Amino acid sequence: MKKLRVGLVGFGFIGPHHLEAIRRTGLAEVVAIATQSTATARAKTASYGVEKSTGDWRTLVADPAIDVIDIATPTHLHAPIALAALAAGKHVIVDKPMALTSAEAKQMLAAARRAGLVHAVTFNIRYNVMLQHARAVIARGKLGEVRLVRGHYLQEWLLKATDFNWRLQPEQAGALGMVADAGAHWYDLAQHLTGRRITRVLADLSTTIKVRRPARGQQTRVQVPDLGLIICEFDNGVRGQFATSALCAGHKNDLTIEVSGSRGSLRWEQERPDELWFGHRDEPNQLLRKDPPLLDPAVRSYATLPGGHAEAWPDAFRNLMRNILAFIAAGRTPRDGDEILFPTFATGLRIAHLVEAIAASAKAGGRWRTVRR
Ligand SMILES: NC(=O)c1ccc[n+]([C@@H]2O[C@H](COP(=O)([O-])OP(=O)(O)OC[C@H]3O[C@@H](n4cnc5c(N)ncnc54)[C@H](O)[C@@H]3O)[C@@H](O)[C@H]2O)c1
Numbered sequence: 001m002k003k004l005r006v007g008l009v010g011f012g013f014i015g016p017h018h019l020e021a022i023r024r025t026g027l028a029e030v031v032a033i034a035t036q037s038t039a040t041a042r043a044k045t046a047s048y049g050v051e052k053s054t055g056d057w058r059t060l061v062a063d064p065a066i067d068v069i070d071i072a073t074p075t076h077l078h079a080p081i082a083l084a085a086l087a088a089g090k091h092v093i094v095d096k097p098m099a100l101t102s103a104e105a106k107q108m109l110a111a112a113r114r115a116g117l118v119h120a121v122t123f124n125i126r127y128n129v130m131l132q133h134a135r136a137v138i139a140r141g142k143l144g145e146v147r148l149v150r151g152h153y154l155q156e157w158l159l160k161a162t163d164f165n166w167r168l169q170p171e172q173a174g175a176l177g178m179v180a181d182a183g184a185h186w187y188d189l190a191q192h193l194t195g196r197r198i199t200r201v202l203a204d205l206s207t208t209i210k211v212r213r214p215a216r217g218q219q220t221r222v223q224v225p226d227l228g229l230i231i232c233e234f235d236n237g238v239r240g241q242f243a244t245s246a247l248c249a250g251h252k253n254d255l256t257i258e259v260s261g262s263r264g265s266l267r268w269e270q271e272r273p274d275e276l277w278f279g280h281r282d283e284p285n286q287l288l289r290k291d292p293p294l295l296d297p298a299v300r301s302y303a304t305l306p307g308g309h310a311e312a313w314p315d316a317f318r319n320l321m322r323n324i325l326a327f328i329a330a331g332r333t334p335r336d337g338d339e340i341l342f343p344t345f346a347t348g349l350r351i352a353h354l355v356e357a358i359a360a361s362a363k364a365g366g367r368w369r370t371v372r373r
Pocket of ligand 1: 012074077181
């Protein structure tokens, strides 16, 4: 089978992981990379053995030899690049958050549907095999009736007043910074695991370090929150609670999610990706370590190594890219049910609406706000 040809835009932190995940699927090859400058693009393509490079993403969009545009740039560039790519007849993969606003996300979804092309957002974390197992366990009712979804996404990269990057700049990252950026993974996961939508939110957002003094660069008054505390309600009335901040020393990349039901609880921690904790009242708690024969048969294909061989973040990314690229290769067009296979622009738009409801709730001094449909 002929491999799909991907043009990758953005090659900073996450771009190289897109490339590696794509390569590992065997279904596609990255044939060109665009970054902000021609010189960096050239250096990067040489070190990764990619054919073409450019400092102008429009070259990739105009290239008839490219089937898929994969976007891994700061968030403000997602919409313009995606819209241009769709207009040029390319399938689009975009990293999260999908866009700066729900208006942009809506425009992207409409353009993708009109063009009949594949549209995907890389909420990669959910394709960790233990999370797919957790989803199957919940769907089969093994936890009983779900009553509470709780968790956090804590990191430490904003601990000092000298810490700074584009995620603190609303024009590049949107008005909610980490609450929209890292938070998006948790909102996606909470909805994916439970199969339910978050319909209402109550939020308190604050900026603890109000002025930052980057080692290189100017003193800056911070306009986005660095701490978010959110209560949410799912469409079946179940409540959830989520905290996010990058002010938490020692938490390197701590996304944690716990679901409690009438018969038991389960918890997954990103920093221990191979494990799933099960909580019981009438028998000892259990720690399940990844071992394919012990997992739900429907999700075993998300593990590619036997027990005792850790699978983690890059493997989840590969699983997601495999789902997206196999779908494109099969000539399919996304419909609503396909969001289980990979998050689409419809998934991204719902999360953009959720983030806007969080902003509105915080602005109203912490009142419940309904998530637009
Ligand atoms: N899925 C995940 O787990 C995950 C993790 C980290 C970041 N992200 C998301 O990925 C995106 C990129 O984040 P990052 O951490 O890699 O950022 P980064 O700052 O490390 O890299 C950004 C890249 O975009 C390029 N770029 C900037 N302007 C450009 C332009 N005009 N044309 C072409 N390229 C341009 C830069 O040259 C750089 O290569 C963001 O949306 C972020 O939220 C997702």
